Amino acid sequence: MDDLTGKKPAPPALDPDGDALFLDFDGCLVEIAPRPDAVVIPENLPQVLAHLSEQLNGALAVVSGRSLHELERFLQGYDGLMVGSHGAEARGMTPPLEESPADLAELQAELAGFAQEQGLLYEEKSHGGALHFRSDPSRQDEVERFAETLAERFPAFAIQPAKMAVELRPDGFSKDGALALLTQLPQFAGRAPVYAGDDTTDEPALAWAEAHDGYGIKIGDGESAARYHLAEPRNLRDWLAAAVEV
Known part of the structure; x- marks a missing residue:
């Protein structure tokens, strides 16, 4: 320093x-x-x-x-x-x-549905997806809890915290x-x-x-x-x- x-x-x-x-x-x-x-x-x-x-x-x-x-x-x-x-x-x-996990489409549908229901921004990615809460930072805990439930249901994906967002990406x-x-x-x-x-x-x-x-x-x-x-x-x-x- x-x-x-x-x-x-x-x-x-x-x-x-x-x-x-x-x-x-x-x-x-x-x-x-x-x-x-x-x-x-x-x-x-x-x-x-x-x-x-x-x-x-x-x-x-x-x-x-x-x-x-x-x-x-x-x-x-x-x-x-x-x-x-x-x-x-x-x-x-x-x-x-070489190829996305077999349950990618189901995971992305869950993320997109949650974003639509909760008024959040969903970003689809090639091998996962992200939920953005920049417009309302108070939603962070809620979004993180939902991501945790998805990670338990879809073990091929891992949680990736980011700036004002939470992402599910392929594990590893x-x-x-x-x-x-x-x-x-x-x-x-x-x-x-x-x-x-x-x-x-x-x-x-x-x-x-x-x-x-x-x-x-x-x-x-x-x-x-x-x-x-x-x-x-x-x-x-x-x-x-x-x-x-x-």
Whole structure:
């Protein structure tokens, strides 16, 4: 920590010859929006990622809880590695989950029905679904209790807490697990993992990067395993743009 402010410092400049870069999407590359489909993508973001991937010889991946098809739609112009659904699906490597659990449709129907009955926002995902309570944070306990009942009924899925949301995702997948798989690819060999994320879903990956001779960058407020900190997604985008300009 910084001795004067008590806050963690900003990260050092990215090393294109020695670092590997892993980036969360919502709340990290882009600002959180009221609805998942309402995020605003800075016009040059896909191009910055494409240039960075080239500078890093392909050692860059977007790692998100979002469905892969959504990431591809939002980041058209970036053709590099992407991991969606907390590591369950991927572009540029063998998908970790070859097919969804057999009871996916039933789980999604339960989530959608509860959201409709309770006036909540339901987000369908490729291998699960999420209930958002950002519009009414007082509903958190109620949503979490419902998610717990579903996890008991559908043991192939696990609860994934997130910012103002609760998600059911395939059991056994996580962002740190995604990093462990990605770093086995040839382009990541000998490079230090650098992970940037903002949410509780990112903490295992931030800790993984710190434990494997790299470092984490926490975006926004809250305690974190990450060594470094940036206040907002725009600060991370500025950091990335500076690496492209070097």
